[in-house]
Structure formats: C-alpha cells, structure tokens
Amino acid sequence: xxxxxxxxxxxxxxxxxxxxxxxxxxxxxxxxxxxxxxxxxxxxxxxxxxxxxxxxxxxxxxxxxxxxxxxxxxxxxxxxxxxxxxxxxxxxxxxxxxxxxxxxxxxxxxxxxxxxxxxxxxxxxxxxxxxxxxxxxxxxxxxxxxxxxxxxxxxxxxxxxxxxxxxxxxxxxxxxxxxxxxxxxxxxxxxxxxxxxxxxxxxxxxxxxxxxxxxxxxxxxxxxxxxxxxxxxxxxxxxxxxxxxxxx
Amino acid sequence: xxxxxxxxxxxxxxxxxxxxxxxxxxxxxxxxxxxxxxxxxxxxxxxxxxxxxxxxxxxxxxxxxxxxxxxxxxxxxxxxxxxxxxxxxxxxxxxxxxxxxxxxxxxxxxxxxxxxxxxxxxxxxxxxxxxxxxxxxxxxxxxxxxxxxxxxxxxxxxxxxxxxxxxxxxxxxxxxxxxxxxxxxxxxxxxxxxxxxxxxxxxxxxxxxxxxxxxxxxxxxxxxxxxxxxxxxxxxxxxxxxxxxxxxxxxxxxxxxxxxxxxxxxxxxxxxxxxxxxxxxxxxxxxxxxxxxxxxxxxxxxxxxxxxxxxxxxxxxxxxxxxxxxxxxxxxxxxxxxxxxxxxxxxxxxxxxxxxxxxxxxxxxxxxxxxxxxxxxxxxxxxxxxxxxxxxxxxxxxxxxxxxxxxxxxxxxxxxxxxxxxxxxxxxxxxxxxxxxxxxxxxxxxxxxxxxxxxxxxxxxxxxxxxxxxxxxxxxxxxxxxxxxxxxxxxxxxxxxxxxxxxxxxxxxxxxxxxxxxxxxxxxxxxxxxxxxxxxxxxxxxxxxxxxxxxxxxxxxxxxxxxxxxxxxxxxxxxxxxxxxxxxxxxxxxxxxxxxxxxxxxxxxxxxxxxxxxxxxxxxxxxxxxxxxxxxxxxxxxxxxxxxxxxxx
Numbered sequence: 001x002x003x004x005x006x007x008x009x010x011x012x013x014x015x016x017x018x019x020x021x022x023x024x025x026x027x028x029x030x031x032x033x034x035x036x037x038x039x040x041x042x043x044x045x046x047x048x049x050x051x052x053x054x055x056x057x058x059x060x061x062x063x064x065x066x067x068x069x070x071x072x073x074x075x076x077x078x079x080x081x082x083x084x085x086x087x088x089x090x091x092x093x094x095x096x097x098x099x100x101x102x103x104x105x106x107x108x109x110x111x112x113x114x115x116x117x118x119x120x121x122x123x124x125x126x127x128x129x130x131x132x133x134x135x136x137x138x139x140x141x142x143x144x145x146x147x148x149x150x151x152x153x154x155x156x157x158x159x160x161x162x163x164x165x166x167x168x169x170x171x172x173x174x175x176x177x178x179x180x181x182x183x184x185x186x187x188x189x190x191x192x193x194x195x196x197x198x199x200x201x202x203x204x205x206x207x208x209x210x211x212x213x214x215x216x217x218x219x220x221x222x223x224x225x226x227x228x229x230x231x232x233x234x235x236x237x238x239x240x241x242x243x244x245x246x247x248x
Numbered sequence: 249x250x251x252x253x254x255x256x257x258x259x260x261x262x263x264x265x266x267x268x269x270x271x272x273x274x275x276x277x278x279x280x281x282x283x284x285x286x287x288x289x290x291x292x293x294x295x296x297x298x299x300x301x302x303x304x305x306x307x308x309x310x311x312x313x314x315x316x317x318x319x320x321x322x323x324x325x326x327x328x329x330x331x332x333x334x335x336x337x338x339x340x341x342x343x344x345x346x347x348x349x350x351x352x353x354x355x356x357x358x359x360x361x362x363x364x365x366x367x368x369x370x371x372x373x374x375x376x377x378x379x380x381x382x383x384x385x386x387x388x389x390x391x392x393x394x395x396x397x398x399x400x401x402x403x404x405x406x407x408x409x410x411x412x413x414x415x416x417x418x419x420x421x422x423x424x425x426x427x428x429x430x431x432x433x434x435x436x437x438x439x440x441x442x443x444x445x446x447x448x449x450x451x452x453x454x455x456x457x458x459x460x461x462x463x464x465x466x467x468x469x470x471x472x473x474x475x476x477x478x479x480x481x482x483x484x485x486x487x488x489x490x491x492x493x494x495x496x497x498x499x500x501x502x503x504x505x506x507x508x509x510x511x512x513x514x515x516x517x518x519x520x521x522x523x524x525x526x527x528x529x530x531x532x533x534x535x536x537x538x539x540x541x542x543x544x545x546x547x548x549x550x551x552x553x554x555x556x557x558x559x560x561x562x563x564x565x566x567x568x569x570x571x572x573x574x575x576x577x578x579x580x581x582x583x584x585x586x587x588x589x590x591x592x593x594x595x596x597x598x599x600x601x602x603x604x605x606x607x608x609x610x611x612x613x614x615x616x617x618x619x620x621x622x623x624x625x626x627x628x629x630x631x632x633x634x635x636x637x638x639x640x641x642x643x644x645x646x647x648x649x650x651x652x653x654x655x656x657x658x659x660x661x662x663x664x665x666x667x668x669x670x671x672x673x674x675x676x677x678x679x680x681x682x683x684x685x686x687x688x689x690x691x692x693x694x695x696x697x698x699x700x701x702x703x704x705x706x707x708x709x710x711x712x713x714x715x716x717x718x719x720x721x722x723x724x725x726x727x728x729x730x731x732x733x734x735x736x737x738x739x740x741x742x743x744x745x746x747x748x749x750x751x752x753x754x755x756x757x758x759x760x761x762x763x764x765x766x767x768x769x770x771x772x773x774x775x776x777x778x779x780x781x782x783x784x785x786x787x788x789x790x791x792x793x794x795x796x797x798x799x800x801x802x803x804x805x806x807x808x809x810x811x812x813x814x815x816x817x818x819x820x821x822x823x824x825x826x827x828x829x830x831x832x833x834x835x836x837x838x839x840x841x842x843x844x845x846x847x848x849x850x851x852x853x854x855x856x857x858x859x860x861x862x863x864x865x866x867x868x869x870x871x872x873x874x875x876x877x878x879x880x881x882x883x884x885x886x887x888x889x890x891x892x893x894x895x896x897x
Binding site for chain 1: 306309310313324325326327328329331333334343345381383384385386387388389390392393394395396397398399400401417418420423424427430431432434435437438446469498499500532533535536537538540541639642643644645708709712755757759760801802803804808809810811812
C-alpha cells in the first residue's frame with residue numbers, strides 16, 4: 001500500500017505545532033499501525049530528519065501507552081488500541097491524519113506524545129484501598145459475591161490510555177475516574193474509604209483541568225476496553241451519597 | 249585484544265548467606281537474625297528503586313509504608329505501564345483451597361524440579377512459603393481475582409503440575425496485580441513518602457567506597473542527565489529478553505540498568521538461561537516489531553501438527569488426515585500436546601528446520617481446534633477460549649474457528665540476571681536486585697504463573713525484610729559529595745557515551761543494529777545451541793559492535809525528547825550482554841531447562857543434564873568490554889529435592 005500521512009509535529013511543549021505531510025510506500029496489510037509508523041521513522045532517520053515521537057510499549061493492547069487520534073478518532077477506526085489496529089483497516093492511496101490526544105489536561109510533550117500524569121494524580125487522590133503490606137487477613141475471610149467481583153473486574157480493566165478524554169468534546173475524565181471508583185467501591189474491602197475516595201478523586205479531576213460531563217457518550221464509544229457509560233451515572237450516585245453522608 | 253572465550257575461573261561463591269538448619273525454618277531464622285532500623289530513624293534513609301513493575305512497585309510501596317524515603321524511577325510515562333501489566337495466565341500460591349494435596353513443600357518441589365535443578369533450594373522454599381501471603385495481600389488491596397458463585401476464589405491448573413493452585417483474573421492477571429501495586433505506590437506518593445520520577449531512565453550506577461550510593465539517570469523529556477543519591481539502590485528493571493529483538497517483551501524493556509550495574513561490579517548469573525514460549529503468533533514479515541503470546545492453556549484442547557511432506561503449501565483444510573504429522577502426540581505419546589514449554593518449542597523448531605513449517609516463511613505450526621469443536625461444540629470452545637480467538641483473529645485476520653491457528657515459539661522470559669544472595673543483595677554492597685532482574689528462583693526454566701509470584705514475593709515481603717539489615721549496619725551519616733570522583737566519573741562516562749552516539753552521524757539506524765544482533769542471537773543462542781554456532785556468534789558480535797560505533801545514526805540532540813537516542817543507548821548494552829550470553833551458553837556444555845546444547849542430549853533427543861560438572865550457578869564478573877570475564881561458581885546443594893532426569897515420552 002502507498003499512503004499519505006498528515007502528522008502533527010511539535011518540537012516541545014512550548015513550540016507551536018503544525019501538520020506535516022509524508023508519503024509512505026510498501027506498507028503491508030499485516031502491519032500494525034505502529035509498525036507502519038516505524039517504517040516512516042526509519043526513513044526519516046536515514047534522511048537526517050527527526051523521527052515522529054509517539055508513546056508505545058507493550059504493543060499488545062494492555063499497557064495503555066499508545067495514544068493517537070487517527071482520522072479524528074481516538075485509537076482510529078476499530079474499537080481497540082492503536083497498537084492493535086492493523087493496516088488492513090485502510091486502503092491503498094488513503095490519506096491518514098494522525099494527531100496527539102487533544103485535551104488541556106494532557107499537554108503535548110513532543111509530536112504525538114502527551115503528558116498524562118494528571119491521571120496518576122487522580123489515582124493518588126484516592127484510587128486505592130489502604131492495605132499496608134502485612135496487614136491482610138486470609139483471602140477467604142471475606143467472600144465477595146460473584147456479580148460484585150465481576151463488576152469490579154469489568155471496571156478494573158481500564159488501561160489508563162486517555163482515549164475517553166481525547167474523544168470527549170469537553171475533555172472530561174469522568175469515565176476514567178468512575179472506572180476506578182466503581183472497581184473499588186463495589187468490593188467489601190473498599191467500603192471503609194468509599195466516601196473520601198469519590199469526593200477526593202472527583203475534586204482532583206476538576207483541579208487538573210478536565211472538562212465537565214454532558215453525557216455525550218463519546219468516551220464509552222472510544223474506550224478500547226469497553227468501560228460502560230453507566231459507570232458515570234454510578235459514580236454520580238456515589239458522589240451524591242458521599243456528599244450527604246459527609247455533611248451529616 | 250584478549251580472547252573473550254579465554255575466561256578465567258575465579259574463587260567460588262563463598263557464601264550465599266542462606267541460614268543453615270531445616271529449609272522450612274531458614275526464612276524465620278534470617279528475619280530474626282537481621283538487624284532492624286528504629287521506626288523513627290527510617291525516614292532518614294533514602295532508598296532508590298528502579299522500575300515500577302510487580303517487584304519494584306510492591307517494593308517501593310512497602311518500603312515507604314515502613315517509613316523509608318523512597319525515590320522511584322520508571323522510563324514509562326506512568327508506573328502503571330510497566331510490562332508486568334501484560335502477564336496473562338495467573339499467579340501460583342500453595343493455598344490448597346482445592347484440598348487437592350497441595351502444600352508449601354509441593355510448590356517448592358515443583359519449582360526446583362521445573363527449573364531442572366539449577367536453582368537454590370533455600371530461596372525457592374521461601375518463595376513457596378510467601379506465596380500464600382501474596383494472595384491475602386492482593387485481595388485486601390481490591391485485586392478482582394476470579395471468584396466462584398459462593399464468593400470464594402477460583403483456581404485453575406497450569407503446566408507442569410498436578411494441582412490447581414493458580415489464581416487468576418481472566419486473561420489479565422498481571423494487569424490486575426500491577427494495578428494493586430501501583431495503587432499502593434500511588435497512596436505513598438500522595439503521602440509524600442515516595443518521590444516518583446516517571447519518564448526517567450537509569451543509565452549508570454554510582455558506587456562510592458565499594459557501596460552502591462546512587463544512580464545517574466536521564467530525564468527523557470528534557471534529555472538532561474542528573475544524579476540521585478541514596479543509602480541503598482534496588483534494581484527492579486525486569487529481564488533482558490529484548491536482546492533477541494523479537495520477543496514478547498514490551499518495546500522499551502531493556503537491559504541497561506542491570507548491565508551498567510554489572511559493569512560496575514555486580515556479577516551476572518546464568519545469562520544464557522532464557523525461556524522460549526511455544527505458543528506465540530508467528531511473524532508476518534520484516535516489519536515485525538514484537539511478538540504476541542497466546543496463553544499456553546490453548547494446548548489443553550488444540551492439536552499441534554504440520555504436513556508430513558516438505559514444502560506442502562496447500563491450505564490446512566485441503567491436507568487429508570493421513571498426510572498430517574501430529575508430531576508431539578507421535579514423539580511424546582504420554583504427554584502429547586502438553587509437554588513442557590522447552591520441549592514443545594524445540595519440537596516446533598525441528599519440524600520447521602526440516603522444511604515442514606507452515607505460513608509465511610515456513611516459520612509456524614498449526615494449532616488446530618477442529619477436533620475440539622467437533623467434540624465439545626463451538627459454543628463450549630468460545631466460552632473457554634473466546635477472548636484468545638478474538639485476539640488471534642484481530643492480529644492475523646484469520647478465523648481460528650474455521651482455519652487452524654498458526655503458532656511459533658518466541659523469547660518470553662529470562663531466568664538469568666544479576667547474581668544475588670539470600671538477602672537479594674548483589675555482589676555490590678547496598679545494591680539489591682528483585683523480580684526478573686535477578687537470577688534467583690527459577691533455575692534453568694520457569695514454570696507458568698511463577699513470575700508474578702516471584703516479583704511480588706521479592707517486593708512485598710523479602711526485600712523489605714532483608715534491606716533493614718543492610719541499612720542498620722550501614723547508617724551512612726555523611727552526604728555524598730557531587731564532586732566525588734566516583735560521581736563525576738559516572739556522569740562523564742554517561743554523557744560521553746550519549747554525545748558519541750549523536751556525533752557518529754553514520755548511515756544505519758539503531759533499530760537496524762538491534763535487529764541484526766537479535767537475529768544472530770536467535771540463530772545461535774536461541775532454542776538450540778552448538779559449540780560451533782556459539783563460536784561463530786562470538787566471532788561476529790565484536791564486529792557488529794565495531795560497525796555500530798562507526799555507522800550509527802542518531803538524529804536530534806541530547807538535551808531533548810529523543811527516542812532514537814534512548815534506543816541507540818540500549819543497543820550499546822545489548823551488544824555487550826549478547827556476548828556474555830553466548831559465552832555462558834558455550835561454557836555450559838550440558839543441556840538443562842531452556843538451555844539446550846545439541847551436543848548434550850539423550851539417545852531419544854531430550855536434554856541431558858551433566859550434574860557432576862555443571863551443578864552450579866555461573867556468576868560472571870565483568871572485566872572490560874570485549875575482554876574475557878571471570879567465572880565464579882556457586883555450587884548448588886540439593887538436600888530435599890534430588891535431581892532426576894526428566895522424561896515425557
């Protein structure tokens with residue numbers, strides 16, 4: 001396949017950025033999208049240009065590092081991570097636009113690389129169960145009903161890639177935050193910190209500059225792990241409940 | 249230049265520091281004998297932890313909970329992305345919740361035997377003891393393990409054992425355990441007890457007066473190198489499988505932290521012990537950047553075969569039954585498709601070498617579910633393996649319900665690593681290595697679902713106990729002076745290396761050299777090794793190294809975000825580590841576990857150990873680039889599990 005790529009280039013956080021156009025040839029249908037970019041980068045290096053910077057690591061859809069807006073869609077046309085997107089989803093002669101995540105809470109580091117440390121700070125605000133090493137009772141001391149365990153798992157699958165924020169017209173992190181609130185909140189081990197967890201995480205989310213939620217649902221559509229949209233309504237309930245309880 | 253293979257054998261390892269007495273009591277003995285640091289004094293001690301995977305994340309969180317000041321590093325943008333996240337299958341623990349005869353002693357026995365009698369008994373027994381506490385700890389943190397309808401934890405069985413002791417969270421056990429450790433670490437970051445440096449890569453170790461006192465690290469965003477000082481340094485930087493270029497490791501996993509520590513005096517043990525996993529998706533072409541594992545649980549119901557005739561390029565479903573060779577079932581009738589990883593991998597290589605491989609380049613064998621679908625029905629197969637079939641279909645665009653999967657072995661895990669004593673301390677005082685970065689528990693072959701167990705055992709329980717003893721005995725009252733010659737030398741060496749990489753301005757990319765060394769290693773130091781092949785590789789590696797420093801091209805500058813520079817610097821270390829791996833493989837003229845020397849096999853082609861000569865761990869001491877290292881042997885003593893030859897026919 002022969003493709004035209006229009007790629008966002010930006011030297012660093014302060015520099016202005018612009019789209020640059022490149023032609024790539026000899027692209028195989030079996031390549032992953034990132035292997036296609038590897039091909040471009042090998043050519044750029046040999047021609048003395050700087051390769052296009054992009055985040056990637058496991059390349060099997062689980063680490064959450066990869067993060068491209070492809071033709072306007074977070075992670076591109078298939079419901080998966082960019083690293084699991086293959087070139088057979090494109091046609092010979094296509095022009096493909098490649099941009100970084102766009103959100104004020106995810107500033108660009110270079111080219112297609114953004115700073116997602118705001119997600120880490122949301123977790124630091126309360127996305128954990130306080131269980132210092134050595135304090136644990138036997139694992140079978142507290143049975144967890146299977147539906148609760150399955151629900152916890154479904155939310156715990158979030159890989160923290162940020163596609164939900166990139167897809168949201170408001171740049172909201174509600175789906176990311178609610179995934180962790182619901183993972184921990186449904187488990188008996190997470191109950192003692194339920195109120196402080198949701199209040200602190202939501203407050204941090206707002207402080208980090210993420211936008212508000214207007215329930216457009218773009219986040220859940222873009223999520224490569226299928227975190228469900230009702231996760232957000234569940235967090236809103238949890239937040240209201242906590243507000244009342246803490247005021248009492 | 250000296251002859252690299254003309255190595256000298258130095259003093260044997262005098263003492264691995266494991267207490268004597270009954271094996272089941274040694275860990276208690278060691279913990280009682282260890283000196284402690286008063287809780288009020290712990291915050292005066294700084295500990296550097298490099299890496300945030302299962303071992304590093306759990307160690308950083310636990311040390312901070314104890315009151316130490318932890319400074320932690322990861323090259324990823326977030327600690328949550330360390331490659332432990334990708335582990336699929338599960339984590340072993342001798343809970344005996346199934347009441348099926350499991351015990352600490354059985355897990356200990358299975359692990360020593362699975363490692364083909366090349367691991368240290370004291371360490372393995374401790375690992376088995378701690379395994380039960382890990383599950384308790386993870387459940388308390390909210391790790392959503394699979395449960396049964398009664399609300400209790402589910403288990404499954406895994407390769408090489410006869411009990412159900414594997415705890416799991418669907419096919420994402422590593423992710424869930426890592427998030428547990430990441431969240432515990434996050435809590436300590438918020439509390440101010442852990443100072444996290446993400447996107448920061450360790451490039452050298454600082455050794456002052458013979459003790460590890462800090463690291464040189466590069467901020468990957470600004471490109472600036474800086475120094476960080478501490479009272480002890482913990483390396484939790486993972487394995488070195490990426491020497492092979494293509495592996496199931498993440499793209500950025502690398503050997504630099506452990507290799508630089510090795511160059512500073514930490515011995516490197518059993519570098520040739522690498523695990524090659526039999527069920528990975530084959531490569532599709534030269535563009536391939538990494539390989540993806542398919543859980544070995546597929547071998548429970550899939551049948552592995554190749555055509556009987558060489559070069560038979562008919563589609564699988566056009567090849568009649570009597571023209572297929574179900575070679576594992578033929579060669580190993582007792583175990584069939586469920587032989588251990590190393591045996592299955594070698595057999596696949598053999599049939600492909602004969603010209604009977606399938607798919608592009610003939611580098612693949614079929615894993616066929618047609619019989620399973622006929623026997624159990626498609627729905628049952630979907631329920632059991634649906635997510636794996638979907639993943640396969642996404643990557644290959646083939647429907648495994650209609651055509652057999654194609655699989656091929658791939659580098660997956662490295663059992664070798666920095667030599668550590670019972671306290672997980674390297675030969676540099678104050679430098680500890682945990683998780684896959686050390687060599688300690690898996691011998692010559694790791695059993696499935698044991699890597700997660702070891703990473704968390706080291707990080708949550710072993711290191712936090714043993715490091716106390718070191719810190720109590722080495723209180724380090726003086727600050728390190730940034731002008732100390734050991735510091736300025738380490739900084740200058742690092743900066744010179746980076747500047748040289750940028751200055752060569754040659755005509756080959758970092759990836760092209762990585763691919764070249766990887767292909768060489770796969771060919772000569774992969775699934776089957778010979779003296780002749782290893783000698784050829786050892787001749788070739790210095791030539792590649794010389795060419796590298798003549799022709800490498802790294803665009804951009806040092807003081808900026810520069811992924812080419814990161815990569816080139818990692819390749820520098822692969823080009824040295826590869827040489828040590830080949831030498832270790834050459835010197836160990838026996839077959840054991842994942843190390844198969846063609847010269848040492850039984851009459852029916854199986855790995856033949858030579859216990860009289862090689863019942864030791866080989867710990868190598870660095871001398872200089874390209875110069876022969878010094879071999880130190882740690883004799884392995886088996887008091888409880890007596891070595892036998894494995895048989896699966």
